[in-house]
Amino acid sequence: MKKFKIAVCQILVTEDKGRNLKKAEAMIREAKSQGGEVIVLPEIFNSPYNNDCMTQMAEDYPGESTNLLSSLAKDLQVYIIGGSIPEKTKDKIYNTSFIFNREGELIGSHRKMHLFDIDVKGKITFKESDIVDYGQQVTVVDTEYCKIGVAICYDMRFPELMRLMALKGAEVIVVPAAFNTTTGPAHWHETIKVRAIDNQVYFVAASPARNMESSYHAYGFSTIMSPWGEVVATTEEKEDIIYGEVDLDYVAKVRQELPLLKHRRTDIYSLEEQ
Numbered sequence: 505m506k507k508f509k510i511a512v513c514q515i516l517v518t519e520d521k522g523r524n525l526k527k528a529e530a531m532i533r534e535a536k537s538q539g540g541e542v543i544v545l546p547e548i549f550n551s552p553y554n555n556d557c558m559t560q561m562a563e564d565y566p567g568e569s570t571n572l573l574s575s576l577a578k579d580l581q582v583y584i585i586g587g588s589i590p591e592k593t594k595d596k597i598y599n600t601s602f603i604f605n606r607e608g609e610l611i612g613s614h615r616k617m618h619l620f621d622i623d624v625k626g627k628i629t630f631k632e633s634d635i636v637d638y639g640q641q642v643t644v645v646d647t648e649y650c651k652i653g654v655a656i657c658y659d660m661r662f663p664e665l666m667r668l669m670a671l672k673g674a675e676v677i678v679v680p681a682a683f684n685t686t687t688g689p690a691h692w693h694e695t696i697k698v699r700a701i702d703n704q705v706y707f708v709a710a711s712p713a714r715n716m717e718s719s720y721h722a723y724g725f726s727t728i729m730s731p732w733g734e735v736v737a738t739t740e741e742k743e744d745i746i747y748g749e750v751d752l753d754y755v756a757k758v759r760q761e762l763p764l765l766k767h768r769r770t771d772i773y774s775l776e777e778q
């Protein structure tokens with residue numbers, strides 16, 4: 505199958521985990537009813553994005569949130585790229601995306617590799633690594649349509665990781681993310697566009713809606729970008745679901761007409777996964 509519909513649920517995340525999960529379920533059901541075949545949630549969709557809440561709401565896998573996603577995937581016969589949740593292991597927390605197929609089976613998970621430790625003076629300071637540990641693996645999952653690369657938020661700022669996913673065969677890159685009202689207006693749209701163009705992939709960036717009652721003000725503006733750099737679908741800061749068609753023939757056409765991946769000078773430089 506060369507085409508499929510992808511849906512991004514821009515959820516308004518609150519401090520009430522039960523409400524977040526109910527909202528995720530309702531939006532996934534709605535996305536399915538509108539023809540979504542691959543449904544994407546935002547970064548940390550079950551908890552506010554701050555270190556205290558993430559520590560409190562961290563869950564083992566399997567747990568409440570991942571069980572819900574798995575059973576919805578099976579019940580609705582859809583793929584779910586489950587945004588991310590704070591994942592608790594024996595002695596660590598990771599920021600992890602769990603990915604389920606139509607049978608509700610886990611087909612991959614990505615632990616955020618680049619942690620958001622930043623200090624933009626007078627605007628935003630965040631130190632995710634105070635509580636979250638570093639993921640160690642590049643994640644590309646196989647679906648019945650194509651290979652899909654999955655990374656989380658700050659990961660998308662690292663072109664090497666995005667390129668590695670393309671070199672591993674990804675034709676779509678999905679990034680659950682939560683840029684904010686400082687870095688969002690400055691860099692969100694440009695980063696999405698350039699990663700799509702560089703790697704000639706559909707680039708799907710899924711944000712939570714902006715919650716001004718939360719300590720972290722997510723930017724919103726979830727976006728689906730084509731491999732030619734065209735906006736397929738986007739929204740603003742409020743809760744919403746966006747839909748876009750992924751056309752794999754179009755990926756092939758763009759890659760054939762402008763063969764960026766083939767024209768790399770691998771005799772002069774290279775990119776290797778350690």
Ligand SMILES: O=C(O)CCC(=O)C(=O)O
Nearest residue numbers: 620657658682683684687
């Ligand atoms: O890179 C950014 O500007 C935002 C990153 C972020 O919020 C995150 O990694 O969760």
